[in-house]
Amino acid sequence: MKITRRIVVLLALLLMATAAMAEEKRWVSSEGTTLKSEASATSDTVVDVVVGTEVTVVESGGRWLKVRTAAGKEGWVYAGRVSDAAPAGEVSGSDGGLFGDSMQKSQINTAKADSARSIRGLSPETAQYAKNRGTPEVIKKSLDGVLQRKVTAKELKAFLQEGKIGEYAQVQGGKK
């Protein structure tokens, strides 16, 4: 009878453990995301993670989450930079490992976006459209100027930092 009771307890524990193993997953959904050593944007960077990287939540602290990548890297990420579903669209993946397949895919996709970005001003196709339509020169020049505008990652970071926005807010663990 004692043995039976022990088995029942063991089975119950096993069931509970199985439930606990259903860990919470998140996917990196913002450009320029890094895992930090502490729940603060000014702490050291553990690793850069690309959009689409799947991570497991280890600990939650307000607007910051401690997560682990498939490659075993652990760090804190601002909750706004991850989502609870894999991002659809140009980039998707599941492994943040250095040589992970998704990393390669992401790099290819980023390269595509970069090459699109590197098309400065009007594309030859749009220029042809403008020619067909007899679009005034001033309009073509205006769009050309708009398309040449680029915000660098460094400028964006400084802008968010100056405005104390998101991960740069003076907030720790969800408290002001």
Added chain:
Amino acid sequence: MRYLQVLLLIALVASAGSASASFFDKLQNLANPDSKESRIFSGATQVLSSSKEIDYTTERTIGESLALEGLQRFGTPVKNESLQQYVNLVGNAVAANSKRATIPYQFAVLDSPVQNAFAVPGGVIFVSRALVSILSDESELAAVLAHEVGHVSAKHALKSTQRAQFFEGVGTITAASVRGDRGKKFASAIGDMQAVLFDKGLDKEMEFEADLAAMETAYRTGYDPFALIRVLEKLQKLEASSKDKKGSWFSTHPPLSERIVRLRAQLRKYPDYAALASLHERFVKNAKLK
């Protein structure tokens, strides 16, 4: 021993039972559009249909062509370098946290007296001088730009025209494919899209979707998500007093009151919203229009 076997069977049945209950819960969740399961499922169907989708280069060509038409209709960019740079910084801040963060975005304030903002496929977004002039802080500007980013993310303009089929299956649009007869067809398709974007307006469900996406994106970036409601309430006041609504954000969008009701319901998702950034002073410093 037999007792033990019975216990084991009970345990197995219990564990199988809980597993199937969870499976059915998940199936039921598919019916709820906000559930995690439903979102994952819709992600999977998007991947399945992605081979039919227009590639980015073509999308960008369509967008740039529409942008040329938009500039002719609404006016050229305001000649204020610091304002344009500021709007690009706010726009890129929200775009980086949108559902489509990996494409380049460009923003411009147009010299137009009508309160309006619009996005063309591929990521070029325009906001009028008149709309910027009624905003009070950076979070309100972020809300407007995030709404337009929402349209780009969900490819609303492309989905709004049956003529999109013209672009599908032709592969990447090249300079050669916008010449001659094909060029005429291309121009005609752009004409159709112009009518949707500038006159008729997008489907109202798309507008609601962009509103909710804007609130989520602003919140994820760290901006006060209530700002979008404030902007819509300002437009509501303007709408009541303006005779000519043609071309404004309220003429091409669903009723503002309906949008506000839906956004207020969504706001419950963000209980800490009041603690997020609004940045009135920085906005006034950078976006002061002469």
